[in-house]
Amino acid sequence: MVQHLTRNKRDPESRTISFTVVLMSFLAIMSFLNYSHPPATGRVYINENTWIVQGYNNLNKALQDRSFGFLEGGTVEYNLTCTRPAVLDLWLLSCNTSEAKEYARLTASQLDWDCNALRGLMARDPDNSYCKRDKIKYNESHPNRFHIRRQMKDSRFYTFFLLQCPSHQSKNQSNRRIGCRSELTLLNPDGEHLSSDEIPLPWIFVVLNIMWSTMATLWLINWVKYHRFSNNLHKFITVVPICKIVLVFVVMVRWHQLSKDGIESKPMQTLRYFLESVEDAMLFMAMMVISEGWGVVRYQVRHFRWTVLAAMFVVFAGSRMCVHWVHNYFLAFAVCCVVFVMYRALKWCSYNMEVLRRRQAKTFNYIRRLNLEYKTEITLHDQIHKKFELYNNFRMVSAAFSMLYAIVVTLGTFLSEFTWVQVLTFEVPELLVYLAIGIIFRLQDFGKYDNVEMISHQENYAAVVLPEVLQTGKRLRLMLGHYDQDNKDESKQDRTRSPQRFLQSYLSALAL
Numbered sequence: 001m002v003q004h005l006t007r008n009k010r011d012p013e014s015r016t017i018s019f020t021v022v023l024m025s026f027l028a029i030m031s032f033l034n035y036s037h038p039p040a041t042g043r044v045y046i047n048e049n050t051w052i053v054q055g056y057n058n059l060n061k062a063l064q065d066r067s068f069g070f071l072e073g074g075t076v077e078y079n080l081t082c083t084r085p086a087v088l089d090l091w092l093l094s095c096n097t098s099e100a101k102e103y104a105r106l107t108a109s110q111l112d113w114d115c116n117a118l119r120g121l122m123a124r125d126p127d128n129s130y131c132k133r134d135k136i137k138y139n140e141s142h143p144n145r146f147h148i149r150r151q152m153k154d155s156r157f158y159t160f161f162l163l164q165c166p167s168h169q170s171k172n173q174s175n176r177r178i179g180c181r182s183e184l185t186l187l188n189p190d191g192e193h194l195s196s197d198e199i200p201l202p203w204i205f206v207v208l209n210i211m212w213s214t215m216a217t218l219w220l221i222n223w224v225k226y227h228r229f230s231n232n233l234h235k236f237i238t239v240v241p242i243c244k245i246v247l248v249f250v251v252m253v254r255w256h257q258l259s260k261d262g263i264e265s266k267p268m269q270t271l272r273y274f275l276e277s278v279e280d281a282m283l284f285m286a287m288m289v290i291s292e293g294w295g296v297v298r299y300q301v302r303h304f305r306w307t308v309l310a311a312m313f314v315v316f317a318g319s320r321m322c323v324h325w326v327h328n329y330f331l332a333f334a335v336c337c338v339v340f341v342m343y344r345a346l347k348w349c350s351y352n353m354e355v356l357r358r359r360q361a362k363t364f365n366y367i368r369r370l371n372l373e374y375k376t377e378i379t380l381h382d383q384i385h386k387k388f389e390l391y392n393n394f395r396m397v398s399a400a401f402s403m404l405y406a407i408v409v410t411l412g413t414f415l416s417e418f419t420w421v422q423v424l425t426f427e428v429p430e431l432l433v434y435l436a437i438g439i440i441f442r443l444q445d446f447g448k449y450d451n452v453e454m455i456s457h458q459e460n461y462a463a464v465v466l467p468e469v470l471q472t473g474k475r476l477r478l479m480l481g482h483y484d485q486d487n488k489d490e491s492k493q494d495r496t497r498s499p500q501r502f503l504q505s506y507l508s509a510l511a512l
Helices: 012-034 097-103 108-118 201-225 232-261 266-292 303-325 328-370 380-412 419-440 492-510
Strands: 044-053 075-082 089-095 132-138 145-151 157-165 177-187 372-374 454-456
Touching: 075 089, 075 157, 089 097, 089 145, 097 157, 108 157, 201 232, 201 419, 232 266, 232 419, 266 303, 266 328, 266 380, 266 419, 303 328, 328 380, 380 419
Parallel strands: none
Antiparallel strands: 044 177, 075 145, 075 177, 089 132, 089 157, 132 145, 372 454
């Protein structure tokens, strides 16, 4: 049923191995370059280069990379340590989503108005919505340290800003620029460092890890049971879920670590980005290899097709890593790769299905022309129809996944405050597509498809069904039978004509 691959001088496996080595080297270089960046932080936001300018008002950019969801009873703590003592008028602003967008657009004159309103010198601007403000007090024993701690009384998402107002005591100081180190710690009740929309994630990934491990175990058990029917396509498919299991385990450990101490280690973050890029690229490349028909419809994949697969793998994995480490603009390259990959997968599936239809028609005409009759329950039609069903089901899975992936990417931009929902919208479709591929291309007892026998109602006639020798590269030898010279009833004409009919059947079989 599933054809076994043969090696030749241009073995696609060797090209794949060489390509993998090059890719791993590229990703390792990217990881090394990224390792020189400032340390990543979780829900404890540390900035070693916070600059305070005395005598001027200033609104620093947001102190965290995303809004934080508090539960009732959560706390926020901010510490600022400067290189030298200073008289500063600092305020910690707690803004919701709409207030944060408005405050980020304030001009210098509007900041002056706001600072004067905080000191009670003028009324607040009624046209502006104001964030919650808390005065940051300095430590009397350490004049260069400032501290504030506040308990949140409501369950909302907040973004924090550091507002510096000009102090009258510092306007005439000559050295106005001061370097400081800031540390913002966000906590939910019971010492939980995760935002309210992230709290379910550690246990979600525990469940995902169990599900992926169960699927991989069932696949390996099936592989051991029917190992003699496997080929290199099944080995290639096996690599993909293994990468996914490692990725899910790393992400699970990461979320548990963030929940416990709020600090994200740099090696863990680098490993996660590396595995995410490779695993996503492997998923789409596996779908392209399957749709190509390798190991099912044909024994070999053309060199040009392997080149396309290698190029798409490098571009897609590289663009995904650049999204994490360079800029989000590279997401456009990743989306283009996904569109191209899914288009090629659907096109190649349709092409292979058309090849199987033509092969089925040739087989039917061949058997009808020679008036053959099957001796076995399994026919050549059953062989081809089984392969046709595989690719028909896989094409529907690819089409459904393409539409679902586009919907998920679109919805992801609107779920910034529902992180656990956003994660599930990406993880569940990927889990389902792996499950579908595993069910469709699982190993079975294909031995019944390997033995198809036919008989002819004509005497002195033999029909031989041979594999596609032009694709296997094997040298096949045809052995003709001997005729019994003692059989006096057989005419000379029949003895001469029988080998010709035998060769005619042989050549007709090659056309299949």
